[in-house]
Amino acid sequence: MKINKLNSIILLGLVAIISILVAQLLWTKEAFTIEQKKLSQKAHIALLEVAKKLYEGTNHELPVQNPVQKIANDYYIVNVDNEFEPDILEFYLKTEFKKMNITTDFEYAMYNCQSDEMIYGDYISLYKKKAECKKTVYFPKHKNLVYYFAVRFPNETTYLFSSMRFWFILSTALILILLIYVYSIFKLLQHKKYSELQRDFINNMTHEFKTPLASILIASKYLIEQKPIKEDKKLYTYTDIIINQGNKLNGHIEKILNIAKSDYAPLELKKESILIVPIIEEAIENIQLKYPEASIKIETSSKEYLLETDVFHFGNLVYNLLDNAVKYCNEKPEITIKFTEENNCLKLEFIDNGIGITPKQISFIFDKFYRVQNEKSNEVNGFGLGLYYVKEICSLQNWKIKAENNKEKGVTITLSIPNKK
Numbered sequence: 325m326k327i328n329k330l331n332s333i334i335l336l337g338l339v340a341i342i343s344i345l346v347a348q349l350l351w352t353k354e355a356f357t358i359e360q361k362k363l364s365q366k367a368h369i370a371l372l373e374v375a376k377k378l379y380e381g382t383n384h385e386l387p388v389q390n391p392v393q394k395i396a397n398d399y400y401i402v403n404v405d406n407e408f409e410p411d412i413l414e415f416y417l418k419t420e421f422k423k424m425n426i427t428t429d430f431e432y433a434m435y436n437c438q439s440d441e442m443i444y445g446d447y448i449s450l451y452k453k454k455a456e457c458k459k460t461v462y463f464p465k466h467k468n469l470v471y472y473f474a475v476r477f478p479n480e481t482t483y484l485f486s487s488m489r490f491w492f493i494l495s496t497a498l499i500l501i502l503l504i505y506v507y508s509i510f511k512l513l514q515h516k517k518y519s520e521l522q523r524d525f526i527n528n529m530t531h532e533f534k535t536p537l538a539s540i541l542i543a544s545k546y547l548i549e550q551k552p553i554k555e556d557k558k559l560y561t562y563t564d565i566i567i568n569q570g571n572k573l574n575g576h577i578e579k580i581l582n583i584a585k586s587d588y589a590p591l592e593l594k595k596e597s598i599l600i601v602p603i604i605e606e607a608i609e610n611i612q613l614k615y616p617e618a619s620i621k622i623e624t625s626s627k628e629y630l631l632e633t634d635v636f637h638f639g640n641l642v643y644n645l646l647d648n649a650v651k652y653c654n655e656k657p658e659i660t661i662k663f664t665e666e667n668n669c670l671k672l673e674f675i676d677n678g679i680g681i682t683p684k685q686i687s688f689i690f691d692k693f694y695r696v697q698n699e700k701s702n703e704v705n706g707f708g709l710g711l712y713y714v715k716e717i718c719s720l721q722n723w724k725i726k727a728e729n730n731k732e733k734g735v736t737i738t739l740s741i742p743n744k745k
Contacts, residue, residue: 334509341502348495355491359484360397363426363477368392370420371402371475377416378408398480403472410434413473414448428483434473435465533577541570593634593720601627603635604661607642615650615657624663629670631741633721641717644710645737649676653734672739680729689727690715 371392379386391403417432433445466472477483485492547553548563601624608620631638650657653676662673681689692712718725724740 334513337505337509341506344498344502348498352488352491352495355488356484359487360480363480363484364394364397366424366426367400367421367475367477368394370417370424370426371400373420373423374413374416375402375404378404378406378413398477399474400476401466401472401474405471407471408434410446414446417475418448428477429479430475430477432473432475435471534574537570537574537577541567541574544570593637593717595632595634597630597632598635598638599627600629600631600633600638603639604642607639607646608661610643611646611650614647618646618650618657618659620646620657620659620661622661622663624661626663629663631670634717637717641714644714645674648710649674649678649735652676653678668742670741672741674737674739675730675734676736677734680733680735681727683729686727686729686735690725 372390375391376386393401393403395401413432413434417430421427421430427450429447429449431445431447544563544567548560548567553559553563601622604622608622611620612618646659649659655677658677660673660675662671662675664671664673690711692709715725718739722742725737726740727735727737730736
């Protein structure tokens, strides 16, 4: 994906996120306003019903003009041209509020404007006993009214927010999803940056390392064929060391390049049906040329095991496992490659007598660049890519691989290959 295309997608995503957040805020505000209007309408209807009930059984008639006035969002007054008892008013208020499903605390007061005083006032809590609600009730006085009562909802905002609980849960969930998206974008950009740095490093290393190394190897191979070098045992040994170590370094570089390429494009396997025992025997010969002291044997009931695989990569896989087993051994390396059949599955066990791996570290040995810290770490050269390469080949072939410590010493690495032929 081109950089400008990726940046455009990220920019569009951020614009979409900001738009959704703004829309969410507007919807929340609109929902709050709607809930506020609903409460106002229900309170108005309930108070009008209370006024009607206070006029019942009296000589007065309910005024033609609406007696309920909304002074503020949480404050109402009701003009009642009649005397009435506080207990009756409180009963009617509770009854009508319950009918209208108004389940928040309220306070009320009764005024007699002829005497210019508040006759009675009280705070009503639906969830606390009356003795626990010791609050001073105060309402402003209103002119041009004789008898009236006032009602206030002191916890109106809290009540409205609680009635929108489900809405806020959904809003919070949406915001969390958006935050996760932003975090994912941030990690994607960070990973992209690291990938580009890794690619640049590998490209530079290809040029800076392989070119002079190729020249050294060519010159060394030419040098070792010269008559004076062959006649001088020390010079021949030193030249041979240069060639061997140069080839080893070249192998490490090739391994890094192959792994890096597989990160950007999967390795292509040229599968064919092959006898795998001869491939393993060839890998054993190569290892014993490098480590003559190593004792490697194959335990199998048949040499006719066929496998659909890539010859080159399968040979490298076996070589890496054997090389790793020999390098991490303090005594004469003894390795057994054991073939077994189980549940329509061919198992290859690579059993060594090495120093083993601690239980905490054994689950990480197939990770890229991971090297086990032990007594051989400083002696063994490498980048921690051998077993990672093995795991990659197994994954491409849909094989399973696992490592476990032996009871006495060493490690057993098991390949499980299904659908054998």
